[in-house]
Amino acid sequence: MQLWEGEYLSEATPIIIGEQHSLEALGEQRKLNIILPAGYHDEPEKRWPVVYMLDGGMQQDLMLVTGLERWNRLWGRSEQAIIVGIETKDRQRELLPATSDPAEQGQYPTAGESAAFRKWIAGSVKPLIEQTYRTSGTDVLVGESAAGHFVVETWMNSDELFDGYAAISPSMQWSNQALARQITGPFEGKPPIYLSIADEGGATEEGIMDLADAMEETQDVCFSDRRNDLVHANSLHGLLPEALQYLLPADADWLDEYGLKLRCERLGQSGTQ
Structure with a gap:
């Protein structure tokens, strides 16, 4: 097709960014979206860590997370990884335990099946990924808001499932801060775990700060306090690169020069900046 003299429109070709699987969980079909690292098919002997991202549907956070992970790669800020976007359908049902708060019960009547969703991830999602792709054995779980609560709950009660955790602005107000009240650190x-807080305020802030205080003597923790910089709506955008930098560190020695220093207001005893 000629647009004007000397200029032609070429035939369009698809841009393929990943692969997709469909699995059933809690009686519903949902998608697993797999984004492979650049060079995955060119290095057949290499194995890769895996970032399991909650709320990872095509219309959820998948594209954002993929872009930020690729941006980290360009700067050498974190190790390249396979991204597994786990689609959620009813976030309160899948990501949160039952609540004792009458207001939350009324607003979210289906909430409370996080344990079943976690069992599905452990028994179906992870085996599929490990059997299908060249994984290195290092797996991290990342989530924000309600998904951040799921991350904290998993880290506290089923920590053997993953090798690292990132809870960005977790919804620690849930069920009158019930999860926060279970805190019995130190967690040796x-x-x-990477834990962050933005300008949430109220019961959410109280719960996150209680958790951060309990973690103060814990070895492997990065607590990033961004109450003066970020709000709940942009905390994932602002902090996922830092979370990956902490959990999947690369060996770049130029990050400080470009303002990419890992910022942990509290850094566990065995951590490094």
Whole structure:
């Protein structure tokens, strides 16, 4: 097709960014979206860590997370990884435990099946990924808001499932801060966790700060306090690169020069900046 003299429109070709699987969980079909690292098919002997991203549907956070992970790669800020976007359908049902708060019960009547969703991830999602792709054995779980609560709950009660955790602005107000009230730190021997707070305020802030205080003597923790910089709506955008930098560190020695220093207001005893 000629647009004007000397200019032609070429035939369009698809841009393929990943692969997709469909699995059933809690009686519903949902998608697993797999984004492979650049060079995955060119290095057949290499194995890769895996970032499991909650709320990872095509219309959820998949594209944002993929872009930020690729941006980290360009700067050498974190190790390249396979991204597994786990689609959620009813976030309160899948990501949160039952609540004792009458207002939350009324607003979210289906909430409370996080344990079943976690069992599905452990028994179906992870085996599929490990059997299908060249994984290195290092797996991290990332989530924000309600998904951040799921991350904290998993880290506290089922920490053997993943090698690292990132809870960005977790919804610690849920069920009158019930999860926060279970805190009995210090949490020695647990995998590394990245925990952050933005300008949430109220019960959410109280719960996150209680958790951060309990973690103060814990070895592998990065607590990033961004109450003066970010709000709940942009905390994932602002902090996922830092979370990956902490959990999947690369060996770049130029990051500080470009303002990419890992910022942990509280850094566990065995951590490094």
